[in-house]
Amino acid sequence: MGLMGFEVEIERAQNGGGVVTEDMTLNMGPQHPSTHGVLRFIVRADGEVMKSAIPDVGYLHRSIEKIAEKVGWHGFIPYTDRVDYVAAMFCNHGWALAAEKLAGIEIPKRAEYCRVIADELCRLHSHLLSVGTMAMDIGAFTPFTHAIREREYLNDLFEELCGARLTFHYMRIGGVGWDLPPGWTEKVLVFLDRFEAMIEEYNRLISYNKIFVARLANVAVVSAAEAIDYNLVGPNLRGSGVRYDVRRDDPYSIYPELDFEIPVGRGEMGTLGDSFDRYIVRMDEMKQSCRILRQAIRQIPKGPVMAKVARNFKPPAGDTYVRLESARGDMGWYVVSDGTAFPYRCKIRTGSFTGISIIEHVSHDLMIADLVAVIASLDLVAPEIDR
Amino acid sequence: MGCDAAQIHARLVERFGDAIGAPTGQGRDTALAVAPERIAEVARFLRDDSDLAFDCLSNLSGVDYPKLGCIQVVYHLFSYRYRHWIVLKANAQRDDPVVPTVSGIWSHADWQEREVFDLLGVRFPGHPDLRRLLMPEDWPGHPLRKDFVEPEEYHGISTSRESLLKA
Numbered sequence: 001m002g003l004m005g006f007e008v009e010i011e012r013a014q015n016g017g018g019v020v021t022e023d024m025t026l027n028m029g030p031q032h033p034s035t036h037g038v039l040r041f042i043v044r045a046d047g048e049v050m051k052s053a054i055p056d057v058g059y060l061h062r063s064i065e066k067i068a069e070k071v072g073w074h075g076f077i078p079y080t081d082r083v084d085y086v087a088a089m090f091c092n093h094g095w096a097l098a099a100e101k102l103a104g105i106e107i108p109k110r111a112e113y114c115r116v117i118a119d120e121l122c123r124l125h126s127h128l129l130s131v132g133t134m135a136m137d138i139g140a141f142t143p144f145t146h147a148i149r150e151r152e153y154l155n156d157l158f159e160e161l162c163g164a165r166l167t168f169h170y171m172r173i174g175g176v177g178w179d180l181p182p183g184w185t186e187k188v189l190v191f192l193d194r195f196e197a198m199i200e201e202y203n204r205l206i207s208y209n210k211i212f213v214a215r216l217a218n219v220a221v222v223s224a225a226e227a228i229d230y231n232l233v234g235p236n237l238r239g240s241g242v243r244y245d246v247r248r249d250d251p252y253s254i255y256p257e258l259d260f261e262i263p264v265g266r267g268e269m270g271t272l273g274d275s276f277d278r279y280i281v282r283m284d285e286m287k288q289s290c291r292i293l294r295q296a297i298r299q300i301p302k303g304p305v306m307a308k309v310a311r312n313f314k315p316p317a318g319d320t321y322v323r324l325e326s327a328r329g330d331m332g333w334y335v336v337s338d339g340t341a342f343p344y345r346c347k348i349r350t351g352s353f354t355g356i357s358i359i360e361h362v363s364h365d366l367m368i369a370d371l372v373a374v375i376a377s378l379d380l381v382a383p384e385i386d387r
Numbered sequence: 388m389g390c391d392a393a394q395i396h397a398r399l400v401e402r403f404g405d406a407i408g409a410p411t412g413q414g415r416d417t418a419l420a421v422a423p424e425r426i427a428e429v430a431r432f433l434r435d436d437s438d439l440a441f442d443c444l445s446n447l448s449g450v451d452y453p454k455l456g457c458i459q460v461v462y463h464l465f466s467y468r469y470r471h472w473i474v475l476k477a478n479a480q481r482d483d484p485v486v487p488t489v490s491g492i493w494s495h496a497d498w499q500e501r502e503v504f505d506l507l508g509v510r511f512p513g514h515p516d517l518r519r520l521l522m523p524e525d526w527p528g529h530p531l532r533k534d535f536v537e538p539e540e541y542h543g544i545s546t547s548r549e550s551l552l553k554a
Contacts, residue, residue: 057520063530229493229495231495319412319416330445347446347448349446357495387521
C-alpha cells in the first residue's frame with residue numbers, strides 16, 4: 001500500500017506536478033500518556049504541522065447523570081466524586097449546593113468553613129497535578145516528581161480528614177460528613193509554610209525555564225472573546241485576561257468573608273491568552289489558595305457541622321442551576337426535582353467539557369508536538385468531559 | 388447596567404410577541420418558555436442587543452418529560468458584560484423533537500447540542516456536525532430518555548452480571 005502510494009507520487013512529480021504532498025491522518029489515543037485519561041484525537045497533518053485535531057470523547061462515559069436518577073439524593077454523593085476524580089471535593093460541593101438550594105437548607109457556619117478549607121486544599125491538589133504533568137508532557141520529568149511529592153502531603157491530609165485520598169465523599173447535603181480532626185489545622189499550617197516556599201522553588205525550576213517558555217509562549221492563543229464564546233472557564237478564561245471568578249463575582253459559601261486576589265494572564269512571555277498564561281495563572285492561584293486557607297483556619301468558628309436534613313430527603317419540585325469555582329473553573333449543576341426521593345434530572349457542565357471543545361478551533365497550524373502542550377494547558381481531565 | 392428577568396421578558400415580548408411565554412421560577416432560575424422553532428432568532432437577539440449582550444451560553448441541557456409529551460431544551464445564558472442571567476426553555480415534541488441550532492450564535496453550543504442529540508435524541512437542524520458525542524455510534528436509543536431500556540448486551544458483551552453475593 002505504502003509503496004504504491006509512493007510510486008504514484010513519483011509519477012506525479014515526474015509529470016511536472018512538482019513535489020506532491022498528501023495530508024496524513026494520525027490517530028492519537030485513546031491510550032496515550034499525555035491525554036490525561038482515555039481520550040482520542042484524530043489529527044490531520046501536513047508533515048509536522050497540524051491542519052486540525054478533532055477530539056473523540058466518550059471512552060470514560062459512565063452515565064453518571066443517569067445514575068443520579070436512580071440512586072436518590074444522598075446516595076449520589078459518592079458518584080459525584082467520580083465526575084472529576086482529580087478534584088472530587090468540588091463535585092461533592094456542587095451537588096450539595098444544588099440540593100440545598102432546592103430544599104432551602106441553611107448549613108452551619110462551621111460546615112461552610114470546613115467546605116472551603118477542603119475545597120482550597122483540593123484546588124492545590126488538582127493544580128499540582130496539572131502543572132506537574134504539564135512539565136512532564138513537554139519533556140521535563142523532574143518537576144513532575146516535585147509536584148507529586150507535595151501532592152502526597154495533601155493526600156495524607158485528606159486521608160486524615162475523610163479517610164480517602166482521592167474520592168473523598170466528604171460533603172453531605174446539609175454540611176460535611178465529619179468535623180476537622182483534632183490537631184489537623186496545625187498540620188495544614190505546617191504544610192502551607194513548606195508549600196509556599198515550594199511554589200517559588202518550582203518557579204525557579206521550571207516556570208521561567210527557557211525551553212519550557214519556548215514550548216508554551218504564543219502557542220494556542222485564545223482571545224478573551226473566543227474564550228467567552230466557547231464558554232471557557234476558570235484558569236483557561238482568566239489566562240485570556242478575563243478577570244472573572246465565581247468565588248468573587250457570584251459568591252457562594254463564605255467566600256465574601258475572605259480576602260484574595262484573582263490572577264489573570266498578562267501575556268508576559270508572548271501573547272495574552274497563550275498556553276503559558278493559562279499555566280502561570282494556575283501557579284498564581286495556588287498562592288491565593290494558601291492565603292485563603294490561612295484566613296479560613298484563623299476564622300473558623302466553633303459549632304455543629306451538619307444541619308438537620310431528613311434521611312428521606314425530598315426537595316420540593318422545581319429546578320435550579322448552581323455554579324461553583326472548581327479547580328477547572330465555573331462548574332454548573334442543573335438539577336431538576338419532581339418532589340420525590342430521586343432526582344429527576346442532573347446535568348453537570350464541567351470545565352474540561354468546555355475546554356476540549358475549543359481544541360479543534362485552536363489546533364490549526366500548530367505543530368503535532370504542541371498538541372500535548374495545549375491539552376495540558378487547558379487542564380483537560382477526561383472523566384470530567386465524559387461523566 | 389444589568390437587567391432583571393422582568394425587563395428581559397418585556398424586551399422579548401415586545402420583539403417576539405406570543406413566541407415568549409410568561410416567566411416561571413424565581414430569582415436566578417427565572418425561566419422564559421420560547422416557541423422551539425423561534426429559539427435561534429431569540430438567541431441571536433439576546434446576544435446582539437446592546438442592552439442584553441448575552442455573550443455566553445453557560446449551559447445547554449435537555450430534560451425528558453414523557454407526561455407532558457415533550458423534551459425540554461434548557462438554555463442558561465449569562466452576560467459577562469452586564470453580569471445578568473436568563474433561562475430559556477424550549478419544549479420540543481417528544482415523538483419528533485426538533486429545535487434549531489444555536490451553534491452559530493455561541494460556539495459552545497456545538498458540543499452541548501451534540502450531547503443532547505446523543506443522550507436525548509433531539510435534532511438540531513443547521514448544526515454543522517450532529518454526531519453522537521459520548522455513546523458509541525451504533526448505540527440503540529437515547530439513554531437519558533425516561534423510557535430508555537438498557538440493552539442486555541452490546542456486541543456480545545453482557546451489560547449485567549450475576550451478583551457475587553448470591554448464595
